[in-house]
Amino acid sequence: MKRLGKHAIFYAALLGSWSLLAALKIWPPYLFPTPKGVMEALYAGFQDHSFWIAIVVSMRRVVIGYAISVVAGTVLGLGVASNEFLEETMGGLLVSLQSLPSICWWPLALLWFGLNQNAILFVVFMGSLLSVTMAMEDGRKQMPKIYAMAGRNLGAHGFRLFWYVLLPASLPFIVSGLKQGWAFAWRSLITAEMLYMSLGLGQVLMMGRELNDMSQVIAVMILIIAIGYVVDGLVFKTIERRLQHQWGLTSAT
Amino acid sequence: MTPNVVPQPSFPDQRSLDHRSPARSGATRPKAILSPIRQRDVNGTPKVWLKNISLSYRVDNGTRLLALDNINLKVKPGEFLCIVGPSGCGKSTLLHLIAGLHQPSSGSLLVDDHKVGAPGTDRILIFQELGLFPWLKVGENVEFGMKMKGLSKAEREERVQYYLRLVHLSQFKDSYTHQLSGGMRQRVALARALATEPDVLLMDEPFAALDAQTRDLLHDELERIWAETGRTVIFVTHNVREAVRLGDRVAVLTFRPGRLKREYSVDLPRPRHLEDVTVAKSAREILDDLREEINKSLEEQYGLEAAR
Numbered sequence: 001m002k003r004l005g006k007h008a009i010f011y012a013a014l015l016g017s018w019s020l021l022a023a024l025k026i027w028p029p030y031l032f033p034t035p036k037g038v039m040e041a042l043y044a045g046f047q048d049h050s051f052w053i054a055i056v057v058s059m060r061r062v063v064i065g066y067a068i069s070v071v072a073g074t075v076l077g078l079g080v081a082s083n084e085f086l087e088e089t090m091g092g093l094l095v096s097l098q099s100l101p102s103i104c105w106w107p108l109a110l111l112w113f114g115l116n117q118n119a120i121l122f123v124v125f126m127g128s129l130l131s132v133t134m135a136m137e138d139g140r141k142q143m144p145k146i147y148a149m150a151g152r153n154l155g156a157h158g159f160r161l162f163w164y165v166l167l168p169a170s171l172p173f174i175v176s177g178l179k180q181g182w183a184f185a186w187r188s189l190i191t192a193e194m195l196y197m198s199l200g201l202g203q204v205l206m207m208g209r210e211l212n213d214m215s216q217v218i219a220v221m222i223l224i225i226a227i228g229y230v231v232d233g234l235v236f237k238t239i240e241r242r243l244q245h246q247w248g249l250t251s252a253t
Numbered sequence: 254m255t256p257n258v259v260p261q262p263s264f265p266d267q268r269s270l271d272h273r274s275p276a277r278s279g280a281t282r283p284k285a286i287l288s289p290i291r292q293r294d295v296n297g298t299p300k301v302w303l304k305n306i307s308l309s310y311r312v313d314n315g316t317r318l319l320a321l322d323n324i325n326l327k328v329k330p331g332e333f334l335c336i337v338g339p340s341g342c343g344k345s346t347l348l349h350l351i352a353g354l355h356q357p358s359s360g361s362l363l364v365d366d367h368k369v370g371a372p373g374t375d376r377i378l379i380f381q382e383l384g385l386f387p388w389l390k391v392g393e394n395v396e397f398g399m400k401m402k403g404l405s406k407a408e409r410e411e412r413v414q415y416y417l418r419l420v421h422l423s424q425f426k427d428s429y430t431h432q433l434s435g436g437m438r439q440r441v442a443l444a445r446a447l448a449t450e451p452d453v454l455l456m457d458e459p460f461a462a463l464d465a466q467t468r469d470l471l472h473d474e475l476e477r478i479w480a481e482t483g484r485t486v487i488f489v490t491h492n493v494r495e496a497v498r499l500g501d502r503v504a505v506l507t508f509r510p511g512r513l514k515r516e517y518s519v520d521l522p523r524p525r526h527l528e529d530v531t532v533a534k535s536a537r538e539i540l541d542d543l544r545e546e547i548n549k550s551l552e553e554q555y556g557l558e559a560a561r
């Protein structure tokens with residue numbers, strides 16, 4: 001309750017100063033939109049369904065791209081963690097690749113996949129692949145060895161050992177990496193969508209720019225933040241809370 | 254030497270297991286749904302046979318640490334064997350090896366006269382650290398081994414109930430393991446191991462971290478379960494008195510490298526109690542034998558010359 005109060009005060013102050021600045025009319029409204037203008041843009045966007053369509057298209061893409069990267073990252077991460085040669089060679093490469101913004105893959109993606117949705121998916125995939133891979137690698141190493149031994153002792157081996165023991169045992173150690181991967185996927189998607197007109201939130205944002213409608217630009221930015229926040233709260237916080245309940249961790253990692 | 258404790262450098266002769274009487278029964282003992290496995294002991298084939306087993310670990314700096322040195326040990330079907338030794342002498346290593354989780358550097362492990370080198374559900378180990386799965390509920394933990402064995406859902410349900418009742422944890426079927434006390438977790442591990450119905454139960458210092466009351470209770474439970482089901486138990490401890498309390502036979506391991514120092518046959522009537530004078534007396538004798546090894550381990554750990 002106290003936290004809620006603090007939040008209310010903070011956001012009221014933020015909104016208040018924004019309204020005040022806009023009311024002073026230092027800058028023209030097309031450069032510095034009012035909160036009211038943004039609200040209207042949001043309302044209009046949902047009213048004519050263009051925001052709904054953009055959200056559905058973007059979510060579909062990010063879910064597909066992220067899902068592929070989770071599967072590939074799991075295989076890659078576990079491979080790196082369990083093979084000394086791969087760990088020494090590819091491990092270093094993965095770390096250095098992290099400094100590369102995933103949008104740098106865009107030109108190659110265009111060349112390989114053509115100017116279509118697959119190019120966007122590829123950028124999303126590359127955006128989260130590294131985080132997921134490194135999370136898996138870390139998780140596999142941090143996971144106490146006792147669980148694998150206990151699983152083998154009780155008759156699990158091969159895929160069943162992986163599925164019933166190694167995966168759940170490493171989940172607390174990989175969930176933060178999975179979350180980070182999600183954030184990267186989401187960012188990469190919006191970036192790619194801004195470069196290529198193909199529906200989606202990124203395009204709606206760029207459309208606002210072309211129409212010189214800064215209210216729409218800010219409205220879409222708010223949507224992008226909100227969706228990131230909701231997914232984090234609904235999906236990852238739920239997983240973390242569940243893990244906390246099962247493992248009895250004092251704080252989710 | 255008292256008549257109770259007989260040093261046995263060689264494999265003991267075929268002693269009958271008739272001295273074994275059921276331990277004090279619990280108030281509500283579940284009716285057995287499973288027929289106890291009466292072990293084949295006709296031709297004297299050992300249940301577990303360690304033949305010239307040595308095992309060395311690769312240590313970080315490239316050298317090798319000899320953990321087990323030429324161990325020769327036969328365990329009879331249905332026998333309760335206790336292994337004692339100072340900490341670090343290779344007790345856990347030995348159990349892991351019998352469980353098939355470690356491979357010997359040389360020598361061979363025979364179970365029912367067959368050479369084995371991999372884990373098998375005929376030998377279940379209760380780890381020193383337990384290794385319960387925190388992401389599974391208590392009931393699901395107990396179910397795990399049976400699920401891996403491919404038992405039907407209905408059969409698994411029935412056995413989970415049976416074994417949870419056996420260790421008095423029926424009400425905790427849907428709890429997570431972190432919600433239980435140490436003694437309860439210990440019992441979950443016991444139920445999980447028993448539920449897979451192994452011929453050989455391997456226990457690694459299972460009661461070391463428990464308070465005295467809980468430990469006494471679990472001693473009784475374990476003795477009863479063993480007497481009822483006729484399983485072979487190999488029980489590792491650093492507590493000699495506990496070994497005498499439980500075992501038909503006590504084997505003493507030396508410290509670094511782990512060798513079999515001596516074996517004692519414990520011919521005290523059951524049920525026994527930890528406080529029994531006879532138990533204490535026998536334990537003291539074994540402890541005298543063990544002291545030298547304990548001192549070696551203390552010196553290693555703390556550099557105590559005073560330990561001498």
Ligand SMILES: Nc1ncnc2c1ncn2[C@@H]1O[C@H](COP(=O)(O)OP(=O)(O)O)[C@@H](O)[C@H]1O
Pocket residue numbers: 310311312318320338339340341342343344345346347
């Ligand atoms: N995985 C391992 N790698 C290297 N050395 C080990 C490993 N496990 C145990 N050791 C060493 O082997 C010796 C025996 O260990 P252990 O079997 O755990 O002894 P105990 O159970 O009797 O305390 C110890 O000196 C220990 O440090």
Ligand SMILES: [Mg+2]
Pocket residue numbers: 341344345346381457458
């Ligand atoms: Mg040990």
